[in-house]
Amino acid sequence: MEMVEYEDAGDAVRAVYDxxxxxxxVGWINNFWKALAHHPPTLARTWAGLKEVMAPDGALDPLTKxxxxxxxxxxxxxxxxIASHTAAARKAGMTDAQQGELMAVIGMAAETNRLAxxxxxxxxxxxxxx
Amino acid sequence: MEMVEYEDAGDAVRAVYDxxxxxxxVGWINNFWKALAHHPPTLARTWAGLKEVMAPDGALDPLTKxxxxxxxxxxxxxxxxIASHTAAARKAGMTDAQQGELMAVIGMAAETNRLAxxxxxxxxxxxxxx
Amino acid sequence: MEMVEYEDAGDAVRAVYDxxxxxxxVGWINNFWKALAHHPPTLARTWAGLKEVMAPDGALDPLTKxxxxxxxxxxxxxxxxIASHTAAARKAGMTDAQQGELMAVIGMAAETNRLAxxxxxxxxxxxxxx
Amino acid sequence: MEMVEYEDAGDAVRAVYDxxxxxxxVGWINNFWKALAHHPPTLARTWAGLKEVMAPDGALDPLTKxxxxxxxxxxxxxxxxIASHTAAARKAGMTDAQQGELMAVIGMAAETNRLAxxxxxxxxxxxxxx
Amino acid sequence: MEMVEYEDAGDAVRAVYDxxxxxxxVGWINNFWKALAHHPPTLARTWAGLKEVMAPDGALDPLTKxxxxxxxxxxxxxxxxIASHTAAARKAGMTDAQQGELMAVIGMAAETNRLAxxxxxxxxxxxxxx
Amino acid sequence: MEMVEYEDAGDAVRAVYDxxxxxxxVGWINNFWKALAHHPPTLARTWAGLKEVMAPDGALDPLTKxxxxxxxxxxxxxxxxIASHTAAARKAGMTDAQQGELMAVIGMAAETNRLAxxxxxxxxxxxxxx
Numbered sequence: 001m002e003m004v005e006y007e008d009a010g011d012a013v014r015a016v017y018d019x020x021x022x023x024x025x026v027g028w029i030n031n032f033w034k035a036l037a038h039h040p041p042t043l044a045r046t047w048a049g050l051k052e053v054m055a056p057d058g059a060l061d062p063l064t065k066x067x068x069x070x071x072x073x074x075x076x077x078x079x080x081x082i083a084s085h086t087a088a089a090r091k092a093g094m095t096d097a098q099q100g101e102l103m104a105v106i107g108m109a110a111e112t113n114r115l116a117x118x119x120x121x122x123x124x125x126x127x128x129x130x
Numbered sequence: 131m132e133m134v135e136y137e138d139a140g141d142a143v144r145a146v147y148d149x150x151x152x153x154x155x156v157g158w159i160n161n162f163w164k165a166l167a168h169h170p171p172t173l174a175r176t177w178a179g180l181k182e183v184m185a186p187d188g189a190l191d192p193l194t195k196x197x198x199x200x201x202x203x204x205x206x207x208x209x210x211x212i213a214s215h216t217a218a219a220r221k222a223g224m225t226d227a228q229q230g231e232l233m234a235v236i237g238m239a240a241e242t243n244r245l246a247x248x249x250x251x252x253x254x255x256x257x258x259x260x
Numbered sequence: 261m262e263m264v265e266y267e268d269a270g271d272a273v274r275a276v277y278d279x280x281x282x283x284x285x286v287g288w289i290n291n292f293w294k295a296l297a298h299h300p301p302t303l304a305r306t307w308a309g310l311k312e313v314m315a316p317d318g319a320l321d322p323l324t325k326x327x328x329x330x331x332x333x334x335x336x337x338x339x340x341x342i343a344s345h346t347a348a349a350r351k352a353g354m355t356d357a358q359q360g361e362l363m364a365v366i367g368m369a370a371e372t373n374r375l376a377x378x379x380x381x382x383x384x385x386x387x388x389x390x
Numbered sequence: 391m392e393m394v395e396y397e398d399a400g401d402a403v404r405a406v407y408d409x410x411x412x413x414x415x416v417g418w419i420n421n422f423w424k425a426l427a428h429h430p431p432t433l434a435r436t437w438a439g440l441k442e443v444m445a446p447d448g449a450l451d452p453l454t455k456x457x458x459x460x461x462x463x464x465x466x467x468x469x470x471x472i473a474s475h476t477a478a479a480r481k482a483g484m485t486d487a488q489q490g491e492l493m494a495v496i497g498m499a500a501e502t503n504r505l506a507x508x509x510x511x512x513x514x515x516x517x518x519x520x
Numbered sequence: 521m522e523m524v525e526y527e528d529a530g531d532a533v534r535a536v537y538d539x540x541x542x543x544x545x546v547g548w549i550n551n552f553w554k555a556l557a558h559h560p561p562t563l564a565r566t567w568a569g570l571k572e573v574m575a576p577d578g579a580l581d582p583l584t585k586x587x588x589x590x591x592x593x594x595x596x597x598x599x600x601x602i603a604s605h606t607a608a609a610r611k612a613g614m615t616d617a618q619q620g621e622l623m624a625v626i627g628m629a630a631e632t633n634r635l636a637x638x639x640x641x642x643x644x645x646x647x648x649x650x
Numbered sequence: 651m652e653m654v655e656y657e658d659a660g661d662a663v664r665a666v667y668d669x670x671x672x673x674x675x676v677g678w679i680n681n682f683w684k685a686l687a688h689h690p691p692t693l694a695r696t697w698a699g700l701k702e703v704m705a706p707d708g709a710l711d712p713l714t715k716x717x718x719x720x721x722x723x724x725x726x727x728x729x730x731x732i733a734s735h736t737a738a739a740r741k742a743g744m745t746d747a748q749q750g751e752l753m754a755v756i757g758m759a760a761e762t763n764r765l766a767x768x769x770x771x772x773x774x775x776x777x778x779x780x
Contacts, residue, residue: 039360100689169620230429299750490559
């Protein structure tokens with residue numbers, strides 16, 4: 001799919017691109033948004049959602065959010081998302097040691113997930129209590 | 131699958147059960163381990179791995195690790211693991227607001243993963259640089 | 261894996277290739293079938309199944325079927341299948357606006373799937389009634 | 391997780407619940423929203439997104455959207471979502487024959503996805519052209 | 521979904537049910553087929569495919585096929601399929617030790633899959649050679 | 651991610667590399683381990699686990715284990731793992747006919763998984779008995 005470049009974009013798309021660059025303090029748009037721009041309502045809705053969810057003033061700090069994002073992306077097999085959010089996590093301060101542990105936790109979770117599913121382990125009553 | 135209870139377990143399994151309870155400071159064993167105990171080498175190896183990966187003195191704090199664990203478990207659809215690690219995250223201090231944001235990030239990641247995959251978005255060169 | 265070209269194929273494989281081209285009204289075979297052709301029984305069975313399921317005279321129209329095919333392929337992360345069935349959907353008349361909405365629905369479903377799983381939402385009795 | 395019932399909900403949650411019921415012309419709220427209501431921003435954002443994406447006046451008709459939703463939910467293994475969107479598709483007019491074909495297409499896509507991935511089939515240049 | 525019982529089934533469905541029971545040497549039909557029977561073409565096609573693929577005289581022995589079936593079912597999170605194919609594998613002679621190792625391999629594969637994906641490991645040229 | 655080559659590795663990493671080469675009787679290290687080597691504890695733990703699980707003297711023969719490994723890798727969509735374990739299975743003696751049947755079983759399982767999930771088929775009591 002051809003990417004929608006800023007100079008070829010209509011006003012609605014440019015407004016989103018401008019907000020992305022302003023919010024992130026960068027001067028370029030990554031391919032994800034340029035691909036979404038073929039359907040401006042999806043571009044606008046997705047950016048608004050992402051901006052709200054990843055806002056820096058929440059109950060979780062930005063690095064934790066990026067690591068959770070990576071975990072989902074790995075478990076769902078999205079190569080683009082792994083690449084982009086690993087870059088974002090690095091920018092948010094993820095160290096080599098943190099990345100190593102992140103991967104270790106993701107791998108361990110993947111393994112125990114499959115063991116629990118394969119053995120059809122019933123949920124303990126203590127975990128149901130809420 | 132019948133759970134292997136402590137009183138029915140052999141020495142190798144009891145040793146793991148004892149270490150689980152001592153490490154966690156609890157007096158019971160959850161079903162995951164009781165199901166794994168049918169194959170003692172897998173029980174021992176899995177527990178040793180989990181203990182190492184989830185150790186409290188790493189580069190990531192225990193709550194962050196539990197949230198990453200939840201993220202993978204949701205993305206892989208393991209109901210048992212979601213229940214058990216949500217309980218663990220609660221025990222590690224996860225607040226309602228943090229859980230709400232965690233779910234929001236997981237959901238947003240799941241959505242953008244599928245958009246990026248569905249549109250076959252090429253990885254930006256800037257994200258490849260490492 | 262080397263692709264099995266028509267000129268190198270045995271009679272059983274050629275018969276399938278001929279039927280694929282005749283059914284689709286095209287003069288070439290795409291790589292999926294050329295890879296399957298290493299195991300002729302799987303080639304024959306898979307093509308017969310696909311031909312039956314995707315037949316144009318069913319209760320669902322061909323474009324709807326292609327969009328469902330894309331949805332599954334995105335959710336399972338099959339890049340080849342996304343590419344080939346997006347091409348097929350285009351050929352069946354999918355417009356830019358329809359593709360945009362298709363992706364929006366896929367993304368929204370992916371997000372709400374993970375929210376429902378992560379929160380372990382019980383099925384409402386009204387949805388069980390059948 | 392306890393469901394947030396209307397009578398226990400705050401104003402922000404009630405406003406969403408009211409809009410859900412008005413939009414759908416029903417007098418009750420299903421569990422998905424009652425679970426999300428523990429985090430009002432996620433409830434509001436998710437409902438606004440769903441309402442926009444599933445709006446009846448788009449390029450795709452409502453039944454097609456529900457069938458795409460089901461396809462993703464099956465491929466991602468979300469039991470709640472399969473149940474709720476199958477009910478919605480029925481309400482939107484899905485016949486037995488259509489449901490049968492929908493499942494056939496989903497199954498066939500799932501099978502060919504794995505064959506293409508397992509054989510590492512390269513994308514044909516014809517499918518790359520866009 | 522209501523199960524289609526033998527006494528309520530039409531001739532086409534009964535013919536499949538009869539063949540299932542004869543092929544397997546059993547006197548009952550499991551729920552999977554009774555659910556598929558709502559769409560007789562899918563029932564017939566799926567059973568014919570399964571019968572061919574799982575035939576006992578192939579290059580792989582029946583127990584190996586059942587274990588591969590379990591592996592896929594665990595990795596895709598299909599609880600019904602895990603239960604039914606674990607029963608089938610038991611019937612085909614799977615021992616406790618074999619089941620224990622099967623689960624260990626599935627878990628290890630799940631873990632290393634995610635590590636390789638998460639680190640975006642490039643395929644070695646030696647593995648490309650075919 | 652840059653691969654950690656033997657000549658650039660520290661003692662802990664070299665010890666693992668040496669053991670991998672000795673165990674496998676080969677003179678090179680594949681990229682998976684070179685990527686993991688950025689976090690030596692994960693490298694050491696993962697190799698120790700893999701070596702134990704894939705040991706040749708278990709209840710399952712090495713080729714069966716490799717085919718199960720492939721099945722999981724296909725179902726989870728790990729391209730690297732499909733490539734590396736297909737090569738390993740070939741080395742362990744997998745014939746063309748066996749690979750063909752393996753793929754056929756994986757595909758059939760993928761299809762019936764989704765049919766069972768999509769129709770929400772309840773587990774037969776006979777499959778619960780253990």
